[in-house]
Amino acid sequence: MNKLIIRKVLEIEPNSYNSMVDWMYHWWGADEGYSLDEVKCYMAHSLNDVRFPQTYGLFLDNEIIGMYQFTYSDLDIRPDIYPWLANVFIREDYRGNGYMKLLIDSAKENAVKSGLTELYLFTEHIGLYEKYGFVFAEEIDTFKKTPRIQRLYRLNLS
Numbered sequence: 001m002n003k004l005i006i007r008k009v010l011e012i013e014p015n016s017y018n019s020m021v022d023w024m025y026h027w028w029g030a031d032e033g034y035s036l037d038e039v040k041c042y043m044a045h046s047l048n049d050v051r052f053p054q055t056y057g058l059f060l061d062n063e064i065i066g067m068y069q070f071t072y073s074d075l076d077i078r079p080d081i082y083p084w085l086a087n088v089f090i091r092e093d094y095r096g097n098g099y100m101k102l103l104i105d106s107a108k109e110n111a112v113k114s115g116l117t118e119l120y121l122f123t124e125h126i127g128l129y130e131k132y133g134f135v136f137a138e139e140i141d142t143f144k145k146t147p148r149i150q151r152l153y154r155l156n157l158s
Helices: 014-029 036-044 099-113
Strands: 004-008 054-060 063-071 084-090 118-123 135-141 149-156
Touching: 004 099, 014 036, 014 054, 014 063, 014 084, 054 099, 063 099, 084 099
Parallel strands: 084 118
Antiparallel strands: 004 054, 054 063, 063 084, 118 149, 135 149
């Protein structure tokens, strides 16, 4: 069948919700000292239609294989910059298939529909987000356990 869609996640759908919670808990939650219940709570309150945070899922044949979020806060030490593109994730066994471009194109389109003129993100990746129009702004001390020094990017949407 191979039906691929990206859509806003607006309710707790057990399979996709549990997958997203698991990804985020193992990706950053546990390392940053969050309990699984705290990550579940964060996810439950990120399923919004109009307000931020918002969560979008990448689904292949109704199975979630990736996600991204829009948030007003992603890096506590930088409350002066927002909105953020956060938690961009593709399941490891689906990487290398061009799905990142689909996620970023969707994020750009949905950000513009939401009236956003820019997006920020921070990451340890070098050379990934530049391919999609993000401009490196600076190295930033996140004060997180690992990696502490990451890269701050900005995307102009206007």
